[in-house]
Amino acid sequence: MEGNIPAYYRDVSLRLFNLLDKVGLSEDIRWKWINIMLEAEQIVSIANASPFHIFGSQAEATTTKGLQSDIDIVNYLTSMSVLQSIPSLQTSEAKYIMVSDANTPPGYVKLQILNRDLELQTHHSLDSIGRFVLCSRDFYSKSNLERHGPAYKKMVTRSFSIDSVEALRVRFWPCQSSQWENRNYNYPSQANIGLIKQTGALLVPVGHPFSPESHLEWRISISYGEKILVWQFNSTQHKCYVLLKMIKKHFVQPSCGEKALTCYHCKTCVFYALQSTPSSLWQPENLLLCVELCLRTLCHWVKIGYCPNFFIPEENMFHGKLYGHIQVKLLAVLHDLLRQEGKYFLRLSCDDIGPRLTRLCQTSLIDSVNQTKEGVESMGLSIVSLTNFIAFSQKNFAxxxxxxxxxxxxxxxxxxxxxxxxxxxxxxxxxxxxxxxxxxxxxxxxxxxxxxxxxxxxxxxxxxxxxxxxxxxxxxxxxxxxxxxxxxxxxxxxxxxxxxxxxxxxxxxxxxxxxxxxxxxxxxxxxxxxxxxxxxxxxxxxxxxxxxxxxxxxxxxxxxxxxxxxxxxxxxxxxxxxxxxxxxxxxxxxxxxxxxxxxxxxxxxxxxxxxxxxxxxxxxxxxxxxxxxxxxxxxxxxxxxxxxxxxxxxxxxxx
Structure with missing residues (x-):
């Protein structure tokens, strides 16, 4: 394989790696950003006297000023306890148990009522086999905010928006993910698998798009585990993921739309790439090679129309999003990018990467890694988010x-x-x-x-x-x-x-x-x-x-x-x-x-x-x-x- 790698890959990889430091992806800014988001979580949790968590790009520090990522937050009800099996029932306070049947798609469950007194409430219904279950469709609070799937979008300012999801928290590891922890791979390590299992999962009130009982289904989300894995990315893995998001925004989204390829697909692709490659590959001089590896994986998934969830591989995350002419368009875009052998980075407009990389490639020396105005300003996005959350908690207190x-x-x-x-x-x-x-x-x-x-x-x-x-x-x-x-x-x-x-x-x-x-x-x-x-x-x-x-x-x-x-x-x-x-x-x-x-x-x-x-x-x-x-x-x-x-x-x- 090494003989097929263009000679300029190593040099351009190093220049691109250092350039990304300057737009806010250096390690010191990355960890400052993560700590700021953790403090923002504390602020709102204290103000609301209930658990509050931030997920997605902001919490992972995988965004830049040019990507303009929203903040994804999850509020969950601690009063609604959920169990996975009857033998685990140790308290009469438990209200629901996770169930599934032959018609329940992978990655989804229903919540059967344990307390018979709740069956006559309006937000419960009978499923196809006669069980009283909690309707996911009725779980949403009444709101005039714009809905995007299970999330409500709230525009705080013209450049700052919050996507809020209401969910249920389960402290145990879902049965549907039991095979993931027993795989024979070096990634993630056994220590990290144990840590991720302890975080449990979220049950998001949204059903499978093609299921006849989608209004009764809840999607399993391993959001805590994903955040832990992204936090443990080294610098090359971190920047590879952000570059995939930039490629998606600049090259894929204009022709294929927002849903054909999402940031979550890109994140999943990096997880699988880490699972199938030696850790020695993920070094700064191989940055372009790592991006190409991920693009080839995405290309294969698009070709077969199947993107496996990292924790529940039986769940196809392209289902309902990728089909017909959209699939053909996306495959053509990815093939075109792979044929260019990294030259598409010179046309990447996000954060002015293309023009700046062009200038760097015209010099004989690799640019230094000193912080510049652009990189520090990128960290300012997290400060703005933090001040918004403090102001929000101040208003609640007042x-x-x-x-x-x-x-x-x-x-x-x-x-x-x-x-x-x-x-x-x-x-x-x-x-x-x-x-x-x-x-x-x-x-x-x-x-x-x-x-x-x-x-x-x-x-x-x-x-x-x-x-x-x-x-x-x-x-x-x-x-x-x-x-x-x-x-x-x-x-x-x-x-x-x-x-x-x-x-x-x-x-x-x-x-x-x-x-x-x-x-x-x-x-x-x-x-x-x-x-x-x-x-x-x-x-x-x-x-x-x-x-x-x-x-x-x-x-x-x-x-x-x-x-x-x-x-x-x-x-x-x-x-x-x-x-x-x-x-x-x-x-x-x-x-x-x-x-x-x-x-x-x-x-x-x-x-x-x-x-x-x-x-x-x-x-x-x-x-x-x-x-x-x-x-x-x-x-x-x-x-x-x-x-x-x-x-x-x-x-x-x-x-």
């Missing part, structure tokens, strides 16, 4: 009543790992504002409770760069303590060097380099470099400046107005900083400082709404609605005036 908030903060105060510490600080700010608002609502103020609220707000200052401090500054202004308010606002300026606004942008390059240079954890990075939007709920109304009480949206206003809870207000941290400065200086009579703050505030409005193409009409609708709700002392009037000025200038330019 929806609780005061008693629940106090109990929740007390519980997480018992742990001292980084993530609970960050959440404790974020929640302390919200709890302090809520408590202070209740104190200020009465004509006779309870000084003792107000002091406790002040201490909580002060503790919450360390949650991130701005939001906790801004709430504290607003609290001081409400109490006419202008000296302390000005002191807090000045402190914010001192810490505003690197801004990662959850509302608006990915982290700056300088901030991301700090993670690598100082070996910061994601939790510490949040505290030092992230500026969350300020979130006020109705329960905090007496701690808000008067002009912000009625829906003053600055950043991402239309999205928050349409989909956010009606009793909350989101305020962009930078705008709120300028607004509080204006109020503070105005009430102290510092005219020059007041006018400077006003100019800064107007510039923030310009930057937020007018920099992004297509946002003007959305901004106009939000601002007009805000003015209809409150037509006096509303900062939206300034923004409307600025938009009108911009519109007239635009019309003059067109004329």
């Amino acid at each position: 929806c609780k009543d005061l008693g629940d908030k106090i109990r929740f903060v007390s519980n997480i105060c018992c742990t001292h790992t980084p993530i609970p510490t960050v959440l404790r600080l974020v929640y302390s700010s919200s709890l302090g504002s809520d408590l202070a608002s209740k104190c200020l609502a009465y004509s006779v103020i309870d000084k003792e409770k107000l002091d406790i609220a002040h201490k909580l707000l002060t503790l919450g200052c360390a949650s991130d760069v701005t939001s906790g401090r801004l709430k504290l500054a607003a609290f001081y202004l409400i109490q006419d303590n202008f000296v302390m308010a000005e002191h807090v606002l000045r402190r914010i300026h001192e810490n505003y060097t690197y801004l990662v606004s959850h509302c608006r942008s990915t982290p700056t390059e300088e901030a991301l380099f700090k993670i690598l240079e100082n070996n910061l954890s994601a939790a510490e990075f949040v505290r030092q470099y992230v500026a969350f939007p300020v979130l006020y709920f109705q329960s905090e109304i007496h701690c808000m400046p008067q002009a912000l009480i009625l829906q003053m949206f600055v950043s991402k206003g239309p999205r928050l107005l349409d989909h956010g809870p009606s009793q909350c207000v989101f305020v962009d941290p930078e705008f709120f900083l300028r607004y509080l400065e204006y109020q503070c200086y105005f009430r102290q009579g510092k005219t020059s400082h007041k006018m400077a703050a006003l100019d800064n505030m107007l510039w923030v409005v310009y930057y937020t709404y007018l920099e992004y193409e297509g946002m003007h009409m959305n901004a106009w609708k939000v601002l007009c609605k805000s003015v209809r709700l409150q037509n006096e002392h509303n900062a939206a009037m300034w923004q409307i005036a600025f938009l009108i000025k911009y519109a007239f200038r635009f019309l003059r330019m067109r004329q």
